Amino acid sequence: xxxxxxxxxxxxxxxxxxxxxxxxxxxxxxxxxxxxxxxxxxxxxxxxxxxxxxxxxxxxxxxxxxxxxxxxxxxxxxxxxxxxxxxxxxxxxxxxxxxxxxxxxxxxxxxxxxxxxxxxxxxxxxxxxxxxxxxxxxxxxxxxxxxxxxxxxxxxxxxxxxxxxxxxxxxxxxxxxxxxxxxxxxxxxxxxxxxxxxxxxxxxxxxxxxxxxxxxxxxxxxxxxxxxxxxxxxxxxxxxxxxxxxxxxxxxxxxxxxxxxxxxxxxxxxxxxxxxxxxxxxxxxxxxxxxxxxxxxxxxxxxxxxxxxxxxxxxxxxxxxxxxxxxxxxxxxxxxxxxxxxxxxxxxxxxxxxxxxxxxxxxxxxxxxxxxxxxxxxxxxxxxxxxxxxxxxxxxxxxxxxxxxxxxxxxxxxxxxxxxxxxxxxxxxxxxxxxxxxxxxxxxxxxxxxxxxxxxxxxxxxxxxxxxxxxxxxxxxxxxxxxxxxxxxxxxxxxxxxxxxxxxxxxxxxxxxxxxxxxxxxxxxxxxxxxxxxxxxxxxxxxxxxxxxxxxxxxxxxxxxxxxxxxxxxxxxxxxxxxxxxxxx
Amino acid sequence: xxxxxxxxxxxxxxxxxxxxxxxxxxxxxxxxxxxxxxxxxxxxxxxxxxxxxxxxxxxxxxxxxxxxxxxxxxxxxxxxxxxxxxxxxxxxxxxxxxxxxxxxxxxxxxxxxxxxxxxxxxxxxxxxxxxxxxxxxxxxxxxxxxxxxxxxxxxxxxxxxxxxxxxxxxxxxxxxxxxxxxxxxxxxxxxxxxxxxxxxxxxxxxxxxxxxxxxxxxxxxxxxxxxxxxxxxxxxxxxxxxxxxxxxxxxxxxxxxxxxxxx
Numbered sequence: 001x002x003x004x005x006x007x008x009x010x011x012x013x014x015x016x017x018x019x020x021x022x023x024x025x026x027x028x029x030x031x032x033x034x035x036x037x038x039x040x041x042x043x044x045x046x047x048x049x050x051x052x053x054x055x056x057x058x059x060x061x062x063x064x065x066x067x068x069x070x071x072x073x074x075x076x077x078x079x080x081x082x083x084x085x086x087x088x089x090x091x092x093x094x095x096x097x098x099x100x101x102x103x104x105x106x107x108x109x110x111x112x113x114x115x116x117x118x119x120x121x122x123x124x125x126x127x128x129x130x131x132x133x134x135x136x137x138x139x140x141x142x143x144x145x146x147x148x149x150x151x152x153x154x155x156x157x158x159x160x161x162x163x164x165x166x167x168x169x170x171x172x173x174x175x176x177x178x179x180x181x182x183x184x185x186x187x188x189x190x191x192x193x194x195x196x197x198x199x200x201x202x203x204x205x206x207x208x209x210x211x212x213x214x215x216x217x218x219x220x221x222x223x224x225x226x227x228x229x230x231x232x233x234x235x236x237x238x239x240x241x242x243x244x245x246x247x248x249x250x251x252x253x254x255x256x257x258x259x260x261x262x263x264x265x266x267x268x269x270x271x272x273x274x275x276x277x278x279x280x281x282x283x284x285x286x287x288x289x290x291x292x293x294x295x296x297x298x299x300x301x302x303x304x305x306x307x308x309x310x311x312x313x314x315x316x317x318x319x320x321x322x323x324x325x326x327x328x329x330x331x332x333x334x335x336x337x338x339x340x341x342x343x344x345x346x347x348x349x350x351x352x353x354x355x356x357x358x359x360x361x362x363x364x365x366x367x368x369x370x371x372x373x374x375x376x377x378x379x380x381x382x383x384x385x386x387x388x389x390x391x392x393x394x395x396x397x398x399x400x401x402x403x404x405x406x407x408x409x410x411x412x413x414x415x416x417x418x419x420x421x422x423x424x425x426x427x428x429x430x431x432x433x434x435x436x437x438x439x440x441x442x443x444x445x446x447x448x449x450x451x452x453x454x455x456x457x458x459x460x461x462x463x464x465x466x467x468x469x470x471x472x473x474x475x476x477x478x479x480x481x482x483x484x485x486x487x488x489x490x491x492x493x494x495x496x497x498x499x500x501x502x503x504x505x506x507x508x509x510x511x512x513x514x515x516x517x518x519x520x521x522x523x524x525x526x527x528x529x530x531x532x533x534x535x536x537x538x539x540x541x542x543x544x545x546x547x548x549x550x551x552x553x554x555x556x557x558x559x560x561x562x563x564x565x566x567x568x569x570x571x572x573x574x575x576x577x578x579x580x581x582x583x584x585x
Numbered sequence: 586x587x588x589x590x591x592x593x594x595x596x597x598x599x600x601x602x603x604x605x606x607x608x609x610x611x612x613x614x615x616x617x618x619x620x621x622x623x624x625x626x627x628x629x630x631x632x633x634x635x636x637x638x639x640x641x642x643x644x645x646x647x648x649x650x651x652x653x654x655x656x657x658x659x660x661x662x663x664x665x666x667x668x669x670x671x672x673x674x675x676x677x678x679x680x681x682x683x684x685x686x687x688x689x690x691x692x693x694x695x696x697x698x699x700x701x702x703x704x705x706x707x708x709x710x711x712x713x714x715x716x717x718x719x720x721x722x723x724x725x726x727x728x729x730x731x732x733x734x735x736x737x738x739x740x741x742x743x744x745x746x747x748x749x750x751x752x753x754x755x756x757x758x759x760x761x762x763x764x765x766x767x768x769x770x771x772x773x774x775x776x777x778x779x780x781x782x783x784x785x786x787x788x789x790x791x792x793x794x795x796x797x798x799x800x801x802x803x804x805x806x807x808x809x810x811x812x813x814x815x816x817x818x819x820x821x822x823x824x825x826x827x828x829x830x831x832x833x834x835x836x837x838x839x840x841x842x843x844x845x846x847x848x
Contacts, residue, residue, distance in 0.1 A: 274813075
């Protein structure tokens with residue numbers, strides 16, 4: 001036994017005698033995780049969150065969440081002697097007068113942006129592979145909650161430096177709160193402590209940013225991961241993988257090494273990025289005062305879609321009983337995001353209801369095998385991206401020499417027309433891919449070799465699919481669903497069906513999902529197809545023999561191509577070496 | 586004197602006195618009122634320069650601005666816009682316009698500095714207007730940069746963006762980037778309000794304030810980016826774009842590399 005092993009053993013024993021940990025560890029360290037690169041995306045979220053926490057602790061040492069006015073006397077000359085809040089002054093101090101402060105600030109900000117972006121990419125993976133299906137619906141709901149919290153964490157952080165951008169963002173946030181009918185004005189007073197910008201406001205924001213929201217995120221992330229552990233990770237369909245097993249590598253040592261290494265890569269990329277690329281130069285934007293605003297005022301990327309929704313919304317207002325209802329703010333900033341997040345959280349239940357599927361799913365679905373779901377996902381991405389584009393409409397206008405009004409109208413129409421179009425196109429692509437898979441399952445893949453049979457018929461020779469690929473393609477059989485039948489108004493005994501309306505709706509929804517499903521081949525059909533492929537191979541076999549016998553095989557030995565007396569062709573080699581194994585082919 | 590005294594009752598004496606009085610008053614008025622500015626003394630006086638300017642004007646500008654600079658449906662009148670406006674528009678290449686559009690874009694100037702000054706002199710000779718600022722007027726060496734920053738954020742940033750990178754206006758119009766503007770151009774722009782820009786006259790922004798703003802813009806042009814690559818100083822949109830392209834690609838590459846099946 002080496003010294004390391006001895007030390008490790010002694011530690012394990014010490015802990016086991018006190019915690020009884022060996023049994024638990026022995027079981028769980030061997031836990032198997034399936035292997036796929038897309039399963040690493042969730043880890044980016046966790047690791048960037050860790051970077052955010054570490055750098056955030058550093059920033060709290062120097063940041064002052066105070067709106068007290070001070071005269072700046074730090075080392076950034078173009079702001080010397082300017083009146084500003086302590087919050088902004090301390091941000092400048094971190095940027096210019098604290099050793100390493102700017103690097104840590106940039107790491108914090110970049111890691112936060114990466115955190116939210118990784119959440120989005122991870123959610124794409126989960127959605128498009130159907131990983132949210134039973135039994136993982138609740139974990140999906142937790143994930144949606146985490147998205148909302150991440151947006152909150154990001155926006156409160158964006159607002160803390162009290163520069164011109166963050167102040168303008170807060171002004172807009174306040175306007176959104178005020179647009180809520182009936183309670184809006186009072187809610188705004190409550191949140192902002194009176195008129196804008198208030199006095200206590202910054203310390204409340206700070207509390208939410210460093211305690212409340214991160215605390216909730218940590219708690220939910222813990223539950224999220226525990227559920228992954230308990231329910232086990234899903235896996236892609238493939239050879240030897242079933243709904244009942246998990247094929248992969250054990251946690252210790254393979255995944256410990258992979259995950260640990262990946263943490264350092266994520267940390268490294270963030271540190272490198274923050275050292276090389278400037279983010280949020282607050283010193284350029286200047287201190288916030290309510291009478292100033294700068295062109296190109298935008299939120300960080302994850303709030304951009306909401307800003308875009310506000311920008312493209314027509315200016316509708318209703319005055320009822322002396323009160324103004326600002327649809328122009330209420331719809332884009334309250335109703336639309338509310339609907340989107342609700343729909344997102346409820347989606348797994350909706351799909352399960354339409355399918356009538358109560359089985360557990362531990363095998364992922366390939367996106368093409370769920371054309372409607374994939375279509376809905378792409379539709380949502382297109383809708384989001386258009387709103388996102390709206391958030392940067394002024395930069396699009398100046399960059400591409402376009403009229404901002406034209407962009408606004410393009411987006412107003414595009415937001416209604418393009419997502420359904422994206423849905424239809426995606427669904428068609430998925431169905432096409434399914435048909436291609438079906439063909440491959442039935443006939444193998446096309447070799448591109450045309451064979452003329454003795455009686456004159458031309459055939460294209462098909463090659464059998466490799467076993468691993470066949471297992472992947474065959475997952476379309478498992479994914480296949482047929483729409484639920486239309487419900488009857490009365491049952492066999494003539495009793496009225498009380499749930500008729502609901503059942504009808506369900507049947508319609510089910511039709512929407514599975515009406516166009518490509519019928520997968522049966523196992524018998526696949527076997528027949530394989531027999532056909534084997535037959536084609538048989539027909540081609542004599543040709544192969546003929547060809548092979550005429551190949552010149554040259555044994556490789558140190559640059560001498562051919563030596564005297566060596567056979568020139570396979571046929572000669574066979575002649576010369578009958579009975580023994582063939583040389584270098 | 587005797588001769589003069591002898592004629593003092595001459596019937597034409599009243600007329601002569603009247604003429605003298607009118608001459609004195611008129612001359613004094615002329616001296617008092619024509620306090621010539623620095624530019625005026627250079628330009629109004631030089632008749633050949635004005636003639637040259639007029640020639641160039643008739644060739645290159647009159648089709649839109651009219652033969653007497655009175656303006657047409659295609660271009661505004663230039664009477665009273667002053668030498669500063671002509672110098673700004675022509676020296677930055679905005680005029681003459683290559684094609685009608687939402688706004689005149691900056692391009693390579695079509696005229697030499699001398700030709701530009703000649704045209705400016707011609708337009709200035711039509712009616713008084715803001716003159717081309719002198720070297721002392723645009724000298725910002727003693728200006729307060731921080732004060733300039735405050736003035737810039739109050740008066741300029743809402744269109745030209747806090748970092749002077751420019752921004753969009755309605756119907757395809759825009760506030761251009763200030764990253765290549767010279768102090769004279771900035772001063773002239775404030776003085777004459779070209780395109781969609783409002784006029785910041787000396788009553789609104791005295792010369793020292795204009796100098797402070799120029800100092801701040803020069804600071805923005807020359808200041809290094811302490812945090813690394815500046816991404817065009819356009820704010821969160823470009824940061825987000827960079828994140829979703831280069832940065833995400835790096836992460837995905839790492840994930841694929843680590844997640845790839847060991848062989």
